[in-house]
Amino acid sequence: MPLVLYLLALAVFAQGTSEFMLSGLVSDIAADMDVSVSAAGMLTSAFAVGMVVGAPLMAALSLRWSRHRTLLAFLVAFLLAHVVGALTTSYGVLLATRVVGALANAGFLAVALATATGLVAPDAKGRATSVLLGGTTLACVAGVPGGALLGQLWGWRAAFWAVALVTLPAVVAVARSVPSDSPGGAPASARSELAALRAPRLLVTLLLGALVNGATFCAFTYLEPLATHVAGVGDAWMPGLLALFGLGSFAGVTLGGRVADSRPLPLLAAGSLALLAGWAAFALTAQHTAATVAFAFVQGTLSFAVGSTLIARALYAATAAPTLGGAFATAALNIGAAVGPWAGGRAIDAGLGYRSPLWVSAALTALALAAGGGAALLARRSARVRPAGLTPGPGRTPAPPRP
Structure with a gap:
């Protein structure tokens, strides 16, 4: 893989830290801002909403710019949003900075996905995507726990300052290493890319990505109150x-x-079934510390294996729309990331307890399995109905393959 992919992953690491870190800071933010835990959890949803809106919008607006210039602009905006977030004493301003930071993050990730997959062979999109998303997972390994530790030592604002500081070397790396290129295209290119995004195979894949990611974020956003109040995990752990x-x-x-x-x-079929069973088993055994520890690892593995594969399949299905394809994949995942914490918060507010988000995650995964299975059955039925020997000609479109 080209070195530039790993440098882009550095920027994704900083952004992933910001997106995920609130899972370890929800209680502190709620106490400091004098809001409920579910309101603090909505900061994650606000970030996701900004990603949903920003991914296609920012990608479309940046089609005339070089990718080098676009990536730099989005990174600087992301950095400034976190500086303001670290300084504010207003929940409303903090909420706004999450949206602005998400808009910048969304634009960056959409263009970075197009850049990454354009630098590798046509049959290596999955590997390129995994390198880029490796920045997100490293954020979960180091950035998010580091943010939680900083929050315990110096308050949640220290985590925002840390994200801003980590973004600085990413800005330098992108400025020096991402090659300058021609603009992404004229408005006609945007229209042609949008037309390519109507493929049924792509739409089903995006739906599955939204549901699986919704399940992931629903559980992960409220992992801290679940672990401390239900499983008895100490704050230090x-x-x-x-x-x-x-x-x-x-x-x-x-x-x-x-x-x-x-x-x-x-992988998608077996992984989704295992995810469904895992969320249900986690909910039933969350009062046991050992089970919570085990499922934190297992569900993290399954969620990201299925989620990253769905992103790769979306990029394969959107080869005629390289920039907006990545943008819509980003938007779909973050629709899930917005709906998941919102649904989990509503379950908690309804008095169902801190393990209720796990049941919501199980329900979202079940919907993904139903949608994927239904799409596969329709594709097979369409293939049987088509007369034998009929091959798609210039005026015909083949039935969509399974996502």
Whole structure:
């Protein structure tokens, strides 16, 4: 893999730390800002909403710019949002900085995905994606637990300052290492890319990505109150538990990178079934510390193996829309990341307890399995209905393959 992919992953590490770190800071932010735990959890949803809106919007607006200039602009905006977030005493301003930071993050990730997959062979998109997403998983391993530790030692604002500081070398790395190129295209290119995004195979893959990521974020956002109030994990052990989830996510992305280009469907089917069983088993045994520790690793592995493979399949399905394809994949994942914490927070507010987000995660995974299975059955039925020997000609479009 080209060196520039690993430098882009450094920037993704800083952004992933910001996106995930609130899972270890929810209680502290709620106390400092005098809001409920579910309101503090909504900061994660606000970030996800910004990612949903920002991914296609920022990618479309940046089509006229060089990728070098675009990546730099988004990184600087991301850095400034975290400086303001670290300084503010207003929950409303903090919420706004999460949205602005997410807009910048979304634009950066969409363009970075297009840059990464454009630098490798056409059949290596899965491996390129896994390198880039490796920055996110390393954020779970080191950045998120580090943010939780900083929060315990010096308050949650220290974690925001740390993200800003880590972003600085990423800015320098992108400025010096990402090659300058021609603009991404004219408005006509944007229209042609949008037309390519209507493929049924791509739409189903995006739906599955949103549901699986929703399950991941629903459980992960409330892992800290679940572990401390239900499993009896002490605050001092939370950074280690978050790091364990991160190690699992790194293992999952690594597995996805090895399999996504060659055998994606078996991984998606078996991984999704295992995810469903895992969320249900986690909910039933969350009162046991050993079970919570084990499932933090196992569910992190499964979630990111399935999620990273779905991103790779979306990029394969959107070869005619390289920039907006990555943007819509980013948006779909973050629709899930917005809905998941919101649904988990509503379950907690309804008095169902801190383990209720795990049941919501199980329900979202079950919906993904139902949607994927339904799409596969429709594709097979369409293939049987098509007369034998009929091959798609210039005016015909073949039935969409399974996602």
